[in-house]
Amino acid sequence: MTPAWTIISxxxxxxxxxLLPARMAIASRAIALAASLVGAxxxxxxxxxxxxxxxDPVWSFDRPWIPGFGIRFHLAADGLALTLLLLTGxxxxxxxxxxxxxxRRPRAFFAFFMTIIGGVYGVFLSRDAFLLFVCYExxxxxxxxxxxxxxxxxxxxxxxxxxxxxxxxxALILIGLVVAYAASGGKSFDIAHLASAHYAPALQAWAFxxxxxxxxxxxxxxxxxxxxxxxxxxxxxxxxxxxxxxVMKLGAYGALCVALPLFxxxxxxxxxxxxxxxxxxxxxxxxxxxxQKDLKFVIGYSSVSHMGFVLLGIAAGTHWGLRGAVLQMxxxxxxxxxxxGIAGRVxxxxxxxxxxxxxxxxxxxxxxxxxAIAFTLATAASMGLPGFSGFVAEISVVIGLWQxxxxxxxxxxxxxxxxxxxxxxxxxxxxxxxxxSDDAPPSLLPPLTxxxxxxxxxxxxxxxxxxxxxxxxxxxxxxGLRSPVFHSILSMP
Amino acid sequence: MQLLPxxxxxxxxLVLLGAAVAVETQSGxxxxxxxxxxxxxxxxxxxxxxLCYVPVDVDSGKSLIVIDPLAHIFKAVxxxxxxxxxLLPPARGEIPQPGEFYALMxxxxxxxxxxxxxxxxxxxxxALELASxxxxxxxxxxxxxxxxxxxxxxxxFGGVSAAFLLxxxxxxxxxxxxxTLAGVADALGAGPPSxxxxxxxxxxxxxLGFKLAAAPFHYWAPDVYQGAPATSAxxxxxxxxxxxxxxxxxFLMLGFHAVSAAGSAAWGGMVAGWSPWLAVLAAxxxxxxxxxxxxxTSVRRLLAYSAVANTGxxxxxxxxxxxxxxxxxxxxxxxxxxxxxxxxxxxxxxERDRGNDSPVAFAGLIHRSPWQAVALLVFLTSLAGIPPLxxxxxxxxxxxxxMAESTKGGTPGLTWLVALAAIMSAISLYYYLSVLKQAFVxxxxxxxxxxxxxxxxxxxxxxxxALPAMALVVLGLFPALLLDPIASALVAxxxxx
Numbered sequence: 001m002t003p004a005w006t007i008i009s010x011x012x013x014x015x016x017x018x019l020l021p022a023r024m025a026i027a028s029r030a031i032a033l034a035a036s037l038v039g040a041x042x043x044x045x046x047x048x049x050x051x052x053x054x055x056d057p058v059w060s061f062d063r064p065w066i067p068g069f070g071i072r073f074h075l076a077a078d079g080l081a082l083t084l085l086l087l088t089g090x091x092x093x094x095x096x097x098x099x100x101x102x103x104r105r106p107r108a109f110f111a112f113f114m115t116i117i118g119g120v121y122g123v124f125l126s127r128d129a130f131l132l133f134v135c136y137e138x139x140x141x142x143x144x145x146x147x148x149x150x151x152x153x154x155x156x157x158x159x160x161x162x163x164x165x166x167x168x169x170x171a172l173i174l175i176g177l178v179v180a181y182a183a184s185g186g187k188s189f190d191i192a193h194l195a196s197a198h199y200a201p202a203l204q205a206w207a208f209x210x211x212x213x214x215x216x217x218x219x220x221x222x223x224x225x226x227x228x229x230x231x232x233x234x235x236x237x238x239x240x241x242x243x244x245x246x247v248m249k250l251g252a253y254g255a256l257c258v259a260l261p262l263f264x265x266x267x268x269x270x271x272x273x274x275x276x277x278x279x280x281x282x283x284x285x286x287x288x289x290x291x292q293k294d295l296k297f298v299i300g301y302s303s304v305s306h307m308g309f310v311l312l313g314i315a316a317g318t319h320w321g322l323r324g325a326v327l328q329m330x331x332x333x334x335x336x337x338x339x340x341g342i343a344g345r346v347x348x349x350x351x352x353x354x355x356x357x358x359x360x361x362x363x364x365x366x367x368x369x370x371x372a373i374a375f376t377l378a379t380a381a382s383m384g385l386p387g388f389s390g391f392v393a394e395i396s397v398v399i400g401l402w403q404x405x406x407x408x409x410x411x412x413x414x415x416x417x418x419x420x421x422x423x424x425x426x427x428x429x430x431x432x433x434x435x436x437s438d439d440a441p442p443s444l445l446p447p448l449t450x451x452x453x454x455x456x457x458x459x460x461x462x463x464x465x466x467x468x469x470x471x472x473x474x475x476x477x478x479x480g481l482r483s484p485v486f487h488s489i490l491s492m493p
Numbered sequence: 494m495q496l497l498p499x500x501x502x503x504x505x506x507l508v509l510l511g512a513a514v515a516v517e518t519q520s521g522x523x524x525x526x527x528x529x530x531x532x533x534x535x536x537x538x539x540x541x542x543x544l545c546y547v548p549v550d551v552d553s554g555k556s557l558i559v560i561d562p563l564a565h566i567f568k569a570v571x572x573x574x575x576x577x578x579x580l581l582p583p584a585r586g587e588i589p590q591p592g593e594f595y596a597l598m599x600x601x602x603x604x605x606x607x608x609x610x611x612x613x614x615x616x617x618x619x620a621l622e623l624a625s626x627x628x629x630x631x632x633x634x635x636x637x638x639x640x641x642x643x644x645x646x647x648x649x650f651g652g653v654s655a656a657f658l659l660x661x662x663x664x665x666x667x668x669x670x671x672x673t674l675a676g677v678a679d680a681l682g683a684g685p686p687s688x689x690x691x692x693x694x695x696x697x698x699x700x701l702g703f704k705l706a707a708a709p710f711h712y713w714a715p716d717v718y719q720g721a722p723a724t725s726a727x728x729x730x731x732x733x734x735x736x737x738x739x740x741x742x743x744f745l746m747l748g749f750h751a752v753s754a755a756g757s758a759a760w761g762g763m764v765a766g767w768s769p770w771l772a773v774l775a776a777x778x779x780x781x782x783x784x785x786x787x788x789x790t791s792v793r794r795l796l797a798y799s800a801v802a803n804t805g806x807x808x809x810x811x812x813x814x815x816x817x818x819x820x821x822x823x824x825x826x827x828x829x830x831x832x833x834x835x836x837x838x839x840x841x842x843x844e845r846d847r848g849n850d851s852p853v854a855f856a857g858l859i860h861r862s863p864w865q866a867v868a869l870l871v872f873l874t875s876l877a878g879i880p881p882l883x884x885x886x887x888x889x890x891x892x893x894x895x896m897a898e899s900t901k902g903g904t905p906g907l908t909w910l911v912a913l914a915a916i917m918s919a920i921s922l923y924y925y926l927s928v929l930k931q932a933f934v935x936x937x938x939x940x941x942x943x944x945x946x947x948x949x950x951x952x953x954x955x956x957x958x959a960l961p962a963m964a965l966v967v968l969g970l971f972p973a974l975l976l977d978p979i980a981s982a983l984v985a986x987x988x989x990x
Contacts, residue, residue, distance in 0.1 A: 182900040200903055
């Protein structure tokens with residue numbers, strides 16, 4: 001199976017779901033599950049093939065599309081893209097499983113869901129800046145619809161805010177790409193071609209931040225992160241999982257694989273600023289999460305903090321830093337999906353509250369032990385305990401940062417301590433409340449269903465797998481980082 | 494042979510008028526709306542077939558009428574957009590005399606067809622006025638107070654713009670001693686542009702600015718979009734705008750392509766000429782159109798202000814003064830015309846069903862009529878520039894080409910304008926989305942039986958919605974189908990590189 005099956009399966013799934021007759025609407029979830037399984041299997045198979053044959057040329061598909069502007073339909077899958085495809089596939093499967101109980105307009109729900117998945121696959125596979133931008137923008141409208149129609153808590157506001165941030169940042173990306181296209185001679189939108197051109201330092205000095213910020217908004221970079229908590233909280237569970245799990249990665253991926261290679265000198269100049277913003281994001285996100293009352297807001301701000309590690313790894317600009325950034329993208333994708341799944345679906349659907357003090361009444365540790373165990377493991381992974389994916393990722397970023405500037409490491413350490421604090425606080429308040437013996441006994445809650453159990457086990461297993469045996473992931477990521485587009489970044493002093 | 498399509502249109506109009514008189518004397522009632530639509534639509538289709546037999550030739554610089562590749566493509570486009578406008582039926586009882594109404598539609602189309610195929614200043618004016626006079630009548634044809642206001646405003650503004658245009662053209666003739674654009678280009682090539690040429694050009698651009706609804710010459714647009722019968726409005730928003738753009742391209746790219754006349758609008762490298770002026774018009778149109786659209790409570794008026802904003806994007810490309818930018822602008826104006834026409838067709842359907850065209854009237858459209866809601870999604874997201882629709886590709890190539898054409902030696906020139914355009918385009922998503930929010934997210938306010946409440950459309954109205962939606966999807970996925978022919982037509986017709 002070639003990596004193209006990821007895109008094909010997602011869009012075919014979306015189309016099939018839309019074509020279902022109204023009385024078979026409930027079958028849409030089965031179709032969505034099948035389509036996301038095909039995508040995940042295709043991604044996994046491609047990863048294995050790449051691992052076994054690391055010297056083969058990478059899979060690619062290249063056809064002219066708009067010849068007058070040098071735009072080609074160019075897909076290619078190096079190891080880095082493949083790991084992110086696999087992440088998307090896994091989150092997609094878990095997302096469908098966590099949405100198994102969606103009964104309101106299920107066809108539209110799963111069609112929008114699969115469209116987002118398809119767009120995300122497309123971004124990771126694109127090697128043409130136009131195609132990448134197309135896939136990047138395809139996800140905007142489905143995101144809006146998912147949140148505005150199926151969301152909760154201030155949903156129309158959250159949806160519109162997220163959409164305006166997305167489209168506004170897209171405008172910045174458009175400006176950056178078009179400037180690179182024009183300044184490189186107006187011949188091609190191929191990313192490798194754009195990256196090989198030489199741009200004047202004065203141009204790079206302003207074009208790099210425009211392009212980088214355009215992508216970094218979606219990655220949740222402080223101070224452009226405010227869409228993330230409101231959007232995540234307003235979104236239905238599956239959409240929060242997708243937003244935090246993969247859509248935020250689109251921004252980080254674009255920053256890493258488009259903004260850096262295109263304007264390396266601009267990057268060199270702006271490195272300290274990015275590092276500073278990333279550090280503020282890590283600490284600010286963690287501190288804000290410490291004072292939240294809504295469980296989803298805790299996870300939302302923790303996403304801002306965790307994505308700060310991705311940006312920090314990128315800002316370090318060393319091999320370890322970039323590798324750590326990608327690992328953290330994957331790790332956070334899995335863990336955020338898991339946390340949102342448990343908080344938004346497993347707990348909220350049963351208790352109808354996410355308020356940390358109200359959750360106390362339910363004594364979740366006794367009434368819903370499965371969820372409590374799962375959330376404990378997810379919290380451990382999120383705190384970056386060894387054995388989970390978060391540890392591998394954060395340690396790589398810190399090593400990269402050490403090579404860049406050892407003086408910044410204590411700040412990161414502070415952020416990690418706060419992360420532990422807010423994670424334990426939320427875990428304690430939500431799942432292991434202190435109860436007096438004279439409190440009313442908690443009402444019984446329905447036990448976990450099989451889709452919930454399978455989704456939770458899948459995500460925990462993947463996080464553990466990465467944490468215990470990170471080698472294949474690192475091999476694949478390094479395969480991508482060897483690409484010529486990163487030469488100018490990684491060869492820098 | 495050259496005028497075969499136009500002849501077919503005029504003959505059909507005469508047949509239609511004859512039939513209308515015959516029916517009215519026989520039965521005492523005017524000809525039915527549907528019969529008139531069928532006859533007019535057949536005429537437009539026949540004219541399209543006739544166009545296939547028109548020999549394509551490049552202008553020798555002598556003849557009044559040229560069928561160069563550019564004219565050939567845009568005659569086909571105008572006929573296509575005209576057909577869609579004809580298919581969009583008026584509301585019940587809106588048009589008292591369908592025979593005359595559709596005959597006027599055909600006359601307007603004839604004028605628009607003639608306008609696309611001439612490089613002669615005087616003939617251009619005559620053809621444009623033929624189209625405009627028919628359009629003034631069409632706008633006021635429903636005889637409501639709103640339509641009368643719209644028609645009067647359109648006529649007054651149009652009349653002033655025609656005066657500007659004619660005045661400008663006479664200056665150009667005085668400057669070049671030739672009434673052809675090639676003659677003007679030769680005269681410009683001989684030396685620096687004189688005050689006469691500059692005055693003439695400014696007046697022509699003002700005149701065309703009225704037709705294209707560029708700010709600050711856009712005051713007629715909201716009233717016409719809102720007050721005119723949907724059928725007439727569809728002709729004004731799509732076919733007439735496309736033709737205005739073709740004329741502008743011919744003028745600037747053929748007559749005033751010389752750098753001495755164009756100047757440059759680059760930031761910090763401003764050189765006097767028409768390019769900086771167009772850049773200013775573009776900036777004002779984009780800002781004014783988008784900001785005012787945010788405040789509209791009528792979807793038709795919203796579309797009018799979006800038209801002003803979109804004219805701004807088109808002028809961004811024109812101010813780059815290059816062949817690929819002009820090609821991108823021509824592609825975009827077609828895509829824009831399709832999307833606005835379709836949006837207008839859906840709005841007309843909703844308006845007839847719910848009684849008004851406020852965004853709230855769209856609430857719950859997805860339940861009442863799912864395919865209309867999906868079509869509306871296609872039109873509005875195409876206007877907002879969301880992939881995979883043609884509007885996205887159009888804007889992308891428009892901005893790319895404008896930037897590439899204005900880049901000299903690796904230093905981008907029009908960055909400020911393209912950046913403004915990109916940001917304004919992002920803002921526009923807000924007001925398109927506020928309509929889509931009603932259609933997809935909210936429920937119908939009266940909460941009635943949602944399944945049965947959907948408005949059923951006549952087959953013609955259905956086509957007027959479905960065809961542009963399909964065209965936008967196809968052009969979005971395969972834009973080269975239209976971009977490449979336009980690019981090669983520009984090279985062949987205007988000798989641009």
